[in-house]
Structure formats: structure tokens, C-alpha cells
Amino acid sequence: MKGIVLKSSGETAYENISLNPPNSDECQISLTHSALNHRDLWIILGKYPNIKFPVILGSDGIGSMCQEGFIINPGLLWGADPTHQSDKFEVLGMPTNGTFATQINIPTNALFPKPSHLSDIEAAALPLAGVTAYRSLFTRAKISPEHKVLITGIGGGVALFGFQFAKAIGCQVWVTSGQNLKLQKALELGAEGGSLYHDEAAFKSMAKEVGGFDIILDSAGGSNFDLLTKQLKPGGTIVFYGAGQGPITHLTAANVFWKQLNILGSTMGSPSDFSEMLLFVEKHKIKPIVDSVFPLQDFQKAINRMQDGEQFGKIVFVH
Amino acid sequence: MKGIVLKSSGETAYENISLNPPNSDECQISLTHSALNHRDLWIILGKYPNIKFPVILGSDGIGSMCQEGFIINPGLLWGADPTHQSDKFEVLGMPTNGTFATQINIPTNALFPKPSHLSDIEAAALPLAGVTAYRSLFTRAKISPEHKVLITGIGGGVALFGFQFAKAIGCQVWVTSGQNLKLQKALELGAEGGSLYHDEAAFKSMAKEVGGFDIILDSAGGSNFDLLTKQLKPGGTIVFYGAGQGPITHLTAANVFWKQLNILGSTMGSPSDFSEMLLFVEKHKIKPIVDSVFPLQDFQKAINRMQDGEQFGKIVFVH
Numbered sequence: 001m002k003g004i005v006l007k008s009s010g011e012t013a014y015e016n017i018s019l020n021p022p023n024s025d026e027c028q029i030s031l032t033h034s035a036l037n038h039r040d041l042w043i044i045l046g047k048y049p050n051i052k053f054p055v056i057l058g059s060d061g062i063g064s065m066c067q068e069g070f071i072i073n074p075g076l077l078w079g080a081d082p083t084h085q086s087d088k089f090e091v092l093g094m095p096t097n098g099t100f101a102t103q104i105n106i107p108t109n110a111l112f113p114k115p116s117h118l119s120d121i122e123a124a125a126l127p128l129a130g131v132t133a134y135r136s137l138f139t140r141a142k143i144s145p146e147h148k149v150l151i152t153g154i155g156g157g158v159a160l161f162g163f164q165f166a167k168a169i170g171c172q173v174w175v176t177s178g179q180n181l182k183l184q185k186a187l188e189l190g191a192e193g194g195s196l197y198h199d200e201a202a203f204k205s206m207a208k209e210v211g212g213f214d215i216i217l218d219s220a221g222g223s224n225f226d227l228l229t230k231q232l233k234p235g236g237t238i239v240f241y242g243a244g245q246g247p248i249t250h251l252t253a254a255n256v257f258w259k260q261l262n263i264l265g266s267t268m269g270s271p272s273d274f275s276e277m278l279l280f281v282e283k284h285k286i287k288p289i290v291d292s293v294f295p296l297q298d299f300q301k302a303i304n305r306m307q308d309g310e311q312f313g314k315i316v317f318v319h
Numbered sequence: 320m321k322g323i324v325l326k327s328s329g330e331t332a333y334e335n336i337s338l339n340p341p342n343s344d345e346c347q348i349s350l351t352h353s354a355l356n357h358r359d360l361w362i363i364l365g366k367y368p369n370i371k372f373p374v375i376l377g378s379d380g381i382g383s384m385c386q387e388g389f390i391i392n393p394g395l396l397w398g399a400d401p402t403h404q405s406d407k408f409e410v411l412g413m414p415t416n417g418t419f420a421t422q423i424n425i426p427t428n429a430l431f432p433k434p435s436h437l438s439d440i441e442a443a444a445l446p447l448a449g450v451t452a453y454r455s456l457f458t459r460a461k462i463s464p465e466h467k468v469l470i471t472g473i474g475g476g477v478a479l480f481g482f483q484f485a486k487a488i489g490c491q492v493w494v495t496s497g498q499n500l501k502l503q504k505a506l507e508l509g510a511e512g513g514s515l516y517h518d519e520a521a522f523k524s525m526a527k528e529v530g531g532f533d534i535i536l537d538s539a540g541g542s543n544f545d546l547l548t549k550q551l552k553p554g555g556t557i558v559f560y561g562a563g564q565g566p567i568t569h570l571t572a573a574n575v576f577w578k579q580l581n582i583l584g585s586t587m588g589s590p591s592d593f594s595e596m597l598l599f600v601e602k603h604k605i606k607p608i609v610d611s612v613f614p615l616q617d618f619q620k621a622i623n624r625m626q627d628g629e630q631f632g633k634i635v636f637v638h
Contacts, residue, residue, distance in 0.1 A: 247573075253565070256582070256584035
């Protein structure tokens with residue numbers, strides 16, 4: 001088999017690998033498509049905990065066994081508690097070998113039927129970003145149709161799924177981005193409005209016009225986080241699944257307690273989050289937004305595109 | 320009638336006041352006891368929003384009408400949404416005239432029967448701190464008996480009610496304080512352990528021994544808040560109803576999202592929080608911890624005691 005191997009920090013190679021036979025609780029499937037996540041980039045850059053070498057990268061993937069198609073739940077060993085993952089929890093691609101390969105040994109209970117309305121390319125784009133968005137909005141923030149929702153950093157995988165999921169249940173959704181072009185694309189997809197996140201005046205003016213948000217989905221953190229919490233309505237919720245801009249540098253505590261706000265952390269999702277997400281996507285006929293498709297051997301080109309922040313939607317690989 | 324009037328910032332006086340007749344939705348009751356909250360101190364010091372002069376101070380009070388005893392819900396005009404107060408919400412004592420007086424005009428629906436197991440002094444100590452602790456732990460943090468709970472700043476009114484309420488349902492409770500004497504008193508009341516909050520090593524060592532907390536009840540905020548969140552178990556909750564140490568200056572975002580934490584703001588409580596709190600106190604025969612009792616005309620002595628941070632429990636006035 002062939003795959004993308006992380007050999008040392010910053011160094012990947014597309015090479016031949018020999019795969020061990022599967023364990024008794026695993027099966028071996030042929031992977032036909034996979035997709036890139038920011039997590040892969042952070043791992044390559046060494047900005048992720050517990051990195052080891054060599055590892056086959058990749059969390060998202062679909063494949064087949066005996067002519068049947070499967071979509072893979074990338075989160076293994078979640079554990080029994082729905083409120084949080086166990087300390088054995090792992091995501092495919094680090095430290096366990098991942099999906100950027102032509103084959104994988106995978107626990108049988110991580111295989112789910114592929115949603116029937118999706119192409120292979122669309123299905124490959126769904127797993128990690130889809131479950132992260134689903135858990136954040138439904139399991140954690142308890143989103144419902146009357147909520148006014150803000151999605152920051154539109155264009156990223158989780159942000160776009162969050163956008164589509166919230167729209168699917170009937171929410172009005174606003175967005176922010178660092179790029180006007182991405183705001184424009186989001187408006188075409190049905191966003192009520194958008195503003196550049198580094199233009200504080202424009203952002204505040206949009207939030208004021210909306211009358212405040214019920215739910216904000218964020219993955220930036222950093223120095224902007226406090227400003228976001230101030231645009232929440234009383235009783236509102238900000239849920240975040242990452243902190244691309246680093247630690248939260250300031251939080252106006254009185255705003256949080258007086259307005260009875262909820263600040264919720266979320267990451268990945270449980271097996272039941274994953275299966276609920278698949279049902280939701282199937283029910284609402286949601287089609288993942290695909291930015292671009294690369295052959296797996298052009299991995300570096302895909303990484304460069306993500307690193308430049310140009311993508312709007314998922315970057316998918318054909319194996 | 321006589322009462323404590325805030326005449327200007329920092330200036331209070333015990334003086335004769337003429338009371339208007341009650342409105343159609345109000346009744347006039349004789350107040351026999353009241354109790355001090357930090358809120359009163361902050362209002363006197365000008366550290367509270369929307370201050371006006373002159374106002375009769377005081378949020379906590381009990382009284383009687385036609386020989387029947389009542390306890391007063393100090394939160395008026397909460398509104399219809401249980402998740403947060405309306406923008407009309409007021410707490411007795413600013414800007415509405417409060418309970419540090421021999422009489423008050425009060426909306427009929429703010430009067431509740433006094434819990435039968437409490438003395439007048441104990442009952443007067445209950446309202447604002449009791450409902451704040453109850454909402455924080457039950458309505459917001461969804462406390463349950465298996466939870467390991469940390470209460471910071473033990474000795475304050477809300478902290479002590481939080482301590483008593485958590486103990487009443489069977490939780491193990493740990494505490495922090497700035498004073499060894501208060502830790503000692505909490506241990507005598509059944510705390511599992513305690514540490515000085517400015518002794519970071521001792522605090523971390525206590526938290527490590529516990530194995531992390533499920534729920535933390537805090538009202539300090541400030542630079543210590545991040546350290547608290549790091550002592551939460553995965554899936555844990557920190558709920559805070561104040562920020563005596565000012566804004567939160569740093570929050571390790573990755574700790575919050577990776578551990579699926581909940582950071583919840585809470586303040587005061589709804590009418591249903593208040594009535595549930597009264598039923599809970601009655602059911603568990605909880606007796607408020609009273610630090611000291613003053614005649615109302617010795618108001619300044621009581622304020623001095625609170626300002627010195629010496630009290631352990633509520634400071635109560637006899638009118």
C-alpha cells in the first residue's frame with residue numbers, strides 16, 4: 001500500500017508502506033478518498049501534543065470492503081461518558097495511523113454506512129469537521145430554530161458545516177472572515193450578513209443591527225474572544241472548538257455573569273454524536289462544500305493551499 | 320418610619336423618612352430584620368451601575384403584615400425567560416427603595432411564607448445570597464450528589480450557602496479562603512479540605528489529591544480564574560456570580576475546549592429559583608450561618624466589618 005507518512009517535524013513523504021494484518025476487533029478496508037483538516041497541518045508543524053514518528057497522517061476517509069462503502073468515524077475510544085472523551089481517546093492520524101493511505105486497519109465499530117445522497121468526494125469531506133460542528137451546536141450549545149447564530153472564520157471545514165447545519169434547522173446565520181471573498185461566498189450560500197473580523201467597528205455595527213446573537217461558534221480564541229462574548233444576547237452561548245489565535249487574553253467577567261452567558265468548550269465528538277450527525281446530514285440532504293480535489297501524491301500542494309488560508313470548504317484527496 | 324438612606328457616594332444616614340402609600344399591586348409591610356450583602360457595600364462605594372440618590376439601601380428582609388410573617392424575594396421584574404433576567408429587572412435597594420427600613424412597599428408577588436424552621440434572624444440572612452447560590456449550583460451547574468465541588472472564598476454569604484446546599488445533597492466539598500481561620504471553620508462545618516487561595520502550590524496539591532473538581536463556584540474572577548479552570552475534571556463546570564478580583568486576565572483556551580469545560584455566568588435568580596430555594600432550605604432544614612447581629616442604627620459598624628473581610632456568614636440587622 002501507499003500513503004502520506006510524517007517522518008519528522010515538517011517532513012512528509014508519499015511512500016510504500018507495509019500494513020500489518022488487522023487485530024481481531026479490526027478489519028482492513030481499501031480507502032478511496034480522504035480529506036484534509038487543520039489538525040493535519042498543526043501536526044506537521046509540530047503544534048500538536050504527543051506527536052510521534054513515523055505515522056500515516058489523516059483523519060477523514062471513506063473506503064470499501066467486499067464492495068460495500070463505508071464512512072469512518074475518526075474518533076476512537078471515546079469512552080462511556082457523553083460529556084467528555086476518555087483519556088484513551090485518539091483521533092486517526094496521530095498517534096494511530098490514519099486515512100491518507102490506500103488501506104487502513106480500523107475497528108469495526110468505527111465504520112458507518114455512507115450517506116446515500118453524497119458522492120465519494122463529498123462523503124470524504126464530512127467526518128471530523130462534521131462531527132465537530134454537530135457536537136458544538138447540538139450536543140453542547142443546544143441550538144434551535146429561533147436562534148440567531150454567528151459563525152466566525154467562515155470558509156474552514158467546521159465553520160461551514162456549522163453554517164449549513166444551523167441553516168438546515170431554520171436559523172438565521174451571520175458570519176465573519178478575514179477575507180471579503182469568503183464573506184461574499186457565504187452571502188451567496190444564504191448568510192444574513194457578514195463582516196471582516198479585524199474591522200471591529202463593522203463587526204459591532206452588524207451585531208447591533210442583529211440585536212445580539214444567541215449562539216456564536218468560534219475557533220479563534222485570542223484577543224478577539226471578549227468582543228465576541230459582548231455581542232451575545234442575555235442567556236446566550238459561545239461554543240469554541242479551537243483557538244487558532246491562541247489563549248483568550250481578556251474576559252469581561254461582569255458581562256458573563258450579569259448576562260448569564262455560557263462559554264462552552266467542545267472538541268471532536270462521541271460515537272453517538274457521529275451517528276446523529278450522519279442521520280442529520282442524510283435527513284436534510286446536506287452536501288459538504290468542497291474547495292478542491294487533489295490526487296493523494298500531490299499532498300504538499302493541498303497543504304500549501306490550506307496554509308495560505310485560501311480554501312473555502314474542504315480539500316479532498318483521491319487515492 | 321426610619322431607614323438607612325444613601326445620600327451620596329460613601330454617605331449613608333439613619334434617618335426619618337416618609338413612605339408613600341403602596342401602589343395597587345403592592346402592599347406595605349413592617350420590616351423586622353434585614354441582612355447585609357456585598358452588593359450594598361459596592362453600591363455605597365460607587366462600584367455599581369446606575370446608582371441614584373437618595374435611596375433606602377438593602378436587599379434582604381423579612382417582615383409581617385396582619386400578624387403573618389413573610390420573606391421577601393429581592394429580585395423584581397425578572398421577566399418570562401428562565402435563562403436570564405429582563406432589562407427591567409431590579410434588585411431591592413438600588414434603584415428601588417430597599418429593606419434597611421422599618422417599612423417597605425413591596426409587590427405582593429415578592430412575598431413568600433417564611434421557612435418554618437428558621438428564626439427571624441436566620442430567615443433575614445437567606446434571600447439574595449440563598450437564591451444566588453441556588454441558581455448557580457442547581458439551575459446553572461446542574462449539581463448532583465456524586466459531584467466533587469470546590470467553593471472559593473468561603474465565609475461570604477453565597478459561598479456559605481453554596482457550601483451548605485452542596486453538602487445537603489451529599490456532595491463532597493472543598494474550599495479556599497484568604498484566611499486560615501475561615502478554612503478552619505469550614506473544616507468544622509464538614510469541608511473535606513481547604514487551602515489558601517494565594518498559596519498556588521498548596522491549592523494545586525489539594526486539587527491533585529482530589530483528582531479534579533466537577534463543579535467550582537467562584538466569585539473572584541481575576542488572574543486566578545485560569546488556574547481554577549485547570550483544576551476542573553473533563554466535562555466539569557465553573558460557575559461564577561461575581562468577579563471581586565476584576566476581569567479574567569487569561570484563559571487557556573485549549574484546556575477549555577479539549578476538556579469540554581463549561582464556564583457559566585450566573586446572577587441573582589428568577590422567582591422560580593427563589594421559591595425552589597425556599598423549598599430546598601425547608602426540606603433539608605438548612606440554617607443560614609450568621610456572623611453577627613447589629614441594630615440597624617449601627618449600620619456603619621456592620622459595613623466596617625464587611626469591608627475588613629472579617630465576617631464568616633451573614634451580617635444581620637434587627638430593626
